[in-house]
Amino acid sequence: MDFHFEILKTDPTGARLGRLTTPHGAIDTPAFMPVGTAGTVKGLTQQALTELGVQILLGNTYHLYLRPGHERIRGLGGLHRFMSWPGAILTDSGGFQVFSLADLRKITDEGVVFRSHLDGSEHFLTPEKSIEIQQALGSDFAMVLDECIEYPADHARAAGAVKRTTEWALRCREYARANAAASTNQGQALFAIVQGGAHADLRRESARQLVDLNFPGYAVGGIAVGEPHALSCEIAAVATEELPKDRPRYVMGVGFPEQLADYVRCGVDMMDCVLPTRNARNGCLFTSTGRINIRNAIYADDPRPLDERCSCMVCRNYSRAYLRHLFQANEILASILNSHHNVAFFLDIMGKIRQAIAFGELAEFSSEFQARIQAGEP
Amino acid sequence: MDFHFEILKTDPTGARLGRLTTPHGAIDTPAFMPVGTAGTVKGLTQQALTELGVQILLGNTYHLYLRPGHERIRGLGGLHRFMSWPGAILTDSGGFQVFSLADLRKITDEGVVFRSHLDGSEHFLTPEKSIEIQQALGSDFAMVLDECIEYPADHARAAGAVKRTTEWALRCREYARANAAASTNQGQALFAIVQGGAHADLRRESARQLVDLNFPGYAVGGIAVGEPHALSCEIAAVATEELPKDRPRYVMGVGFPEQLADYVRCGVDMMDCVLPTRNARNGCLFTSTGRINIRNAIYADDPRPLDERCSCMVCRNYSRAYLRHLFQANEILASILNSHHNVAFFLDIMGKIRQAIAFGELAEFSSEFQARIQAGEP
Numbered sequence: 083m084d085f086h087f088e089i090l091k092t093d094p095t096g097a098r099l100g101r102l103t104t105p106h107g108a109i110d111t112p113a114f115m116p117v118g119t120a121g122t123v124k125g126l127t128q129q130a131l132t133e134l135g136v137q138i139l140l141g142n143t144y145h146l147y148l149r150p151g152h153e154r155i156r157g158l159g160g161l162h163r164f165m166s167w168p169g170a171i172l173t174d175s176g177g178f179q180v181f182s183l184a185d186l187r188k189i190t191d192e193g194v195v196f197r198s199h200l201d202g203s204e205h206f207l208t209p210e211k212s213i214e215i216q217q218a219l220g221s222d223f224a225m226v227l228d229e230c231i232e233y234p235a236d237h238a239r240a241a242g243a244v245k246r247t248t249e250w251a252l253r254c255r256e257y258a259r260a261n262a263a264a265s266t267n268q269g270q271a272l273f274a275i276v277q278g279g280a281h282a283d284l285r286r287e288s289a290r291q292l293v294d295l296n297f298p299g300y301a302v303g304g305i306a307v308g309e310p311h312a313l314s315c316e317i318a319a320v321a322t323e324e325l326p327k328d329r330p331r332y333v334m335g336v337g338f339p340e341q342l343a344d345y346v347r348c349g350v351d352m353m354d355c356v357l358p359t360r361n362a363r364n365g366c367l368f369t370s371t372g373r374i375n376i377r378n379a380i381y382a383d384d385p386r387p388l389d390e391r392c393s394c395m396v397c398r399n400y401s402r403a404y405l406r407h408l409f410q411a412n413e414i415l416a417s418i419l420n421s422h423h424n425v426a427f428f429l430d431i432m433g434k435i436r437q438a439i440a441f442g443e444l445a446e447f448s449s450e451f452q453a454r455i456q457a458g459e460p
Numbered sequence: 461m462d463f464h465f466e467i468l469k470t471d472p473t474g475a476r477l478g479r480l481t482t483p484h485g486a487i488d489t490p491a492f493m494p495v496g497t498a499g500t501v502k503g504l505t506q507q508a509l510t511e512l513g514v515q516i517l518l519g520n521t522y523h524l525y526l527r528p529g530h531e532r533i534r535g536l537g538g539l540h541r542f543m544s545w546p547g548a549i550l551t552d553s554g555g556f557q558v559f560s561l562a563d564l565r566k567i568t569d570e571g572v573v574f575r576s577h578l579d580g581s582e583h584f585l586t587p588e589k590s591i592e593i594q595q596a597l598g599s600d601f602a603m604v605l606d607e608c609i610e611y612p613a614d615h616a617r618a619a620g621a622v623k624r625t626t627e628w629a630l631r632c633r634e635y636a637r638a639n640a641a642a643s644t645n646q647g648q649a650l651f652a653i654v655q656g657g658a659h660a661d662l663r664r665e666s667a668r669q670l671v672d673l674n675f676p677g678y679a680v681g682g683i684a685v686g687e688p689h690a691l692s693c694e695i696a697a698v699a700t701e702e703l704p705k706d707r708p709r710y711v712m713g714v715g716f717p718e719q720l721a722d723y724v725r726c727g728v729d730m731m732d733c734v735l736p737t738r739n740a741r742n743g744c745l746f747t748s749t750g751r752i753n754i755r756n757a758i759y760a761d762d763p764r765p766l767d768e769r770c771s772c773m774v775c776r777n778y779s780r781a782y783l784r785h786l787f788q789a790n791e792i793l794a795s796i797l798n799s800h801h802n803v804a805f806f807l808d809i810m811g812k813i814r815q816a817i818a819f820g821e822l823a824e825f826s827s828e829f830q831a832r833i834q835a836g837e838p
Contacts, residue, residue: 122786122793129773150760150785158763158781166777382528385536395507399544403536407528408500415500417792 085222085271085298087330091440095347099439102138102330102351104170104222105269106162109137111330112346112439114432115172115354116425120145121155121165124359125421128167133395134426135433138170138222140354143215144179148198148205152218160220160266172354173221174334175212175254175275178303181230189229191246209253213272217258220266225301226254228275233308240279244288247277251292273299273332276321280309285317289324300325301332302350311337315344322349339368339431340455343448346435358424363417365409368427370451371459374402376420381406394426463600463649463676465708469818473725477817480516480708480729482548482600483647484540487515489708490724490817492810493550493732494803498523499533499543502737503799506545511773512804513811516548516600518732521593522557526576526583530596538598538644550732551599552712553590553632553653556681559608567607569624587631591650595636598644603679604632606653611686618657625655626669633673651677651710654699658687663695667702678703679710680728689715693722700727717746717809718833721826724813736802741795743787746805748829749837752780754798759784772804 086103093099100111116123116131119142123131131139141161146152158164161171177194180186185197193208209227216224227250229243251274258265258272274292278284285302292300302321305314314336322331332352333345345353358368365376369389374381376388384402396405396419408416431451438447464481471477478489494501494509497520501509509517519539524530536542539549555572558564563575571586587605594602605628607621629652636643636650652670656662663680670678680699683692692714700709710730711723723731736746743754747767752759754766762780774783774797786794809829816825 120785120789120791121782122791125792125796127773127793127796128777149789150781154761154781157761158779164779164782164785166779166782383532383535395505399506401536401542401544403528403532404499404542404544407498407542411498411527413498413500414503414792414795415505418503418505418796 084269087299087328089328093439093442093444095444096349097346097435097439097444098349098351099436100330100351104138105267106168106170106222107137109170110436111351112432112435113138113352114342114428115140115352116428117142117354117356117359118165119356120149121161123421123425125362125417126359126425128165130422131167131169134422134429136169136425136429138172139167141171141173141219141221142179143173143176143212143219146219147176147215148200152215156218156266160218162220162267170223171219171221172223172352173216173219173225175225175227176207176215177212177227178230178334180207191249193227209250210257213254213257214261214264217261217265217270220270222267222270223299224258224270224272226251226272226274228277228303230304231277231279233280233304235279237281237284240277240281240284243277243279244284244291247275247288248291248295251275251297252295255295255297271298273297273301275301275303275334276325277304278321279304280313280317282316282320285320286324289321293324293326297329299330299332301334303334305333306336311341311344315348318345318348318350339428340452342428342431343435343444343451346439347444347448355428358428359421362420362424365416365420367420368424370454371457372455376402376405376409378406388423389427392423392427392430394423394430396423396426462647465677465706467706471817471820471822473822474727475724475813475817475822476727476729477814478708478729482516483645484546484548484600485515487548488814489729490810490813491516491730492720492806493518493730494806495520495732495734495737496543497734498527499539501799501803503740503795504737504803506543508800509545509547512800512807514547514803514807516550517545519549519551519597519599520557521551521554521590521597524597525554525593526578530593534596534644538596540598540645548601549597549599550601550730551594551597551603553603553605554585554593555590555605556608556713558585569627571605587628588635591632591635592639592642595639595643595648598648600645600648601677602636602648602650604629604650604652606655606681608682609655609657611658611682613657615659615662618655618659618662621655621657622662622666622669625653625666626673629653629670629675630673633675649676651675651679653679653681653712654703655682656699657682658691658695660694660698663698664702667699671702671704675707677708677710679712681712683711684714689719689722693726696723696726696728717806718830720806720809721813721822721829724817725822725826733806736806737799740798740802743794743798745798746802748832749835750833754780754783754787756784766801767805770801770805770808772801772808774801774804
């Protein structure tokens with residue numbers, strides 16, 4: 083079944099409860115998408131993802147293009163089949179990674195020349211190339227190549243990125259349509275990305291230009307790149323105001339547990355972030371009463387579960403003392419269990435957010451959640 | 461329920477089909493025990509071990525004593541509870557690791573002085589200390605401290621180790637009985653270890669001395685320390701001939717998949733080895749047609765499962781191409797899936813060996829298994 087989006091309910095705050103239908107199953111929104119950079123969500127088997135209730139994950143075009151290569155994945159039947167993942171996949175355009183590289187060589191209207199972080203080889207990423215790769219991967223949601231800028235960026239620079247992003251969005255769509263038959267996923271939907279830095283007029287302008295092109299969904303890019311959280315939310319709200327209500331909105335690369343509901347209240351339906359898995363590998367664990375660094379010696383003899391409010395496999399079975407031991411001993415199981423809990427925690431928040439929207443109680447949920455985190459552990 | 465061993469059937473080859481009952485469940489023998497050095501079988505969750513049908517695993521006294529410390533584990537309710545493992549656990553004495561250390565300082569009749577591989581601190585391992593640690597851990601099977609020698613070792617040196625091993629076995633048992641109340645597992649059984657190097661007369665002498673002390677089970681130590689496999693089997697056979705038929709026999713630290721049945725035919729009931737997990741982390745995978753190094757470029761586009769005869773979670777879901785990609789990208793999932801398959805493969809062999817004994821067809825199983833490995837991949 084092809085792409086379809088249905089809004090089931092809107093909360094007084096502006097938050098939306100919805101359902102996205104894809105060729106690889108339905109997604110309850112607002113949704114948090116764990117990041118599976120190189121065809122795996124680090125530390126978790128696909129079986130664990132399914133048990134956790136993950137409906138959609140993110141794959142990184144830049145990483146998969148360099149290794150194992152998109153033509154290899156095409157030959158093996160696309161990314162779903164390659165990684166044996168029955169759920170939905172969203173791929174980014176590769177732009178964010180490329181613009182983050184130290185060895186970025188040159189940006190022109192044509193595209194971006196960059197050097198691989200793996201072997202230093204030179205590559206040229208264009209809007210067309212980004213779509214070619216994403217069609218080979220066969221994700222359910224592909225993203226247009228956008229120009230990502232730093233924060234702060236002045237008005238002229240941000241305006242230039244908006245202009246280029248719209249031009250590139252059009253080229254992406256044209257290439258995607260002309261080469262649709264080459265995609266390993268015939269139900270692939272292409273989302274545009276709103277840019278404009280922290281300038282409200284440019285965000286509105288970018289959104290309007292892209293809406294004129296009539297995409298099935300829209301992302302807000304260039305958020306959480308160093309600006310204060312309140313400003314991130316303002317930017318997201320300004321952008322979503324311009325976007326059609328019947329299309330899904332995706333804020334890229336956010337956020338901390340206590341921030342998720344803020345984006346949802348801006349009318350955002352999808353989010354992704356490496357935080358739960360990356361922090362897990364560093365021993366930083368999220369709980370309902372705040373963050374825990376499991377390396378801390380105070381946990382060495384602590385028989386309690388990580389989070390007494392959490393019902394995930396880790397919190398049901400293992401103590402803080404055991405998790406600390408695994409981390410200190412540099413055991414693989416530390417990464418496995420820490421990643422499992424953190425992803426479970428983010429998914430659980432989103433589940434509670436969806437429930438709160440259904441009952442029209444998102445504001446209450448938000449303030450209780452914040453209060454518990456600020457109070458810390460009893 | 462306390463320790464109990466029942467032999468259900470004996471094969472014409474001498475192999476025994478049995479059932480070991482422990483305070484943490486029953487174990488079908490012959491059994492292969494995965495090694496959980498530091499309170500975790502590297503790369504596998506306890507949930508995965510259960511799904512794999514693991515009934516018993518091994519914990520290393522040396523590692524757990526140094527980190528997190530046996531008194532810490534005692535305080536947390538023993539090793540089963542610490543690692544949340546409902547099945548049986550066998551702990552070694554710590555002797556093998558200590559004797560393998562470069563910084564081994566001094567061996568006397570009293571015990572062994574060694575330096576920690578973690579921080580260089582000095583420790584003194586005696587027979588009494590080894591039991592004290594194992595009682596704190598609360599394993600279902602504890603092992604006596606034995607003197608481990610290198611191969612080859614001359615008759616005089618091996619005879620000295622036999623004498624000391626018997627003396628230490630007696631001290632271990634005396635300490636274990638006097639301090640039984642201190643164990644976190646009131647059903648803990650203590651096994652003795654036959655030494656004697658490659659000298660048949662000494663192996664017989666060692667076995668007889670230990671049998672006189674009437675232990676509930678016996679291990680054969682100092683096997684697979686560099687001698688040819690045929691000699692390993694000879695040594696095991698000589699030792700088991702002297703051991704009482706109604707007690708379980710355990711050969712420590714073996715072996716390769718094609719060797720397991722050979723030990724079973726010597727009347728061995730239990731084996732352990734780090735091979736499946738250690739090799740997995742290096743990309744060496746065991747299959748029914750031989751070993752595969754998954755790093756090899758020939759697997760880059762190979763859509764087939766690792767082993768078409770294997771029905772484990774990995775072989776049901778993932779291709780060689782995906783496994784190679786994960787290994788090349790240094791992903792945690794590479795260690796997880798590789799370890800899962802290798803452990804499944806070893807357990808599957810033992811299951812087939814038990815079935816073959818039940819049908820009186822172990823010799824046929826062995827020759828077919830060997831033939832398939834020698835023929836290699838079709």
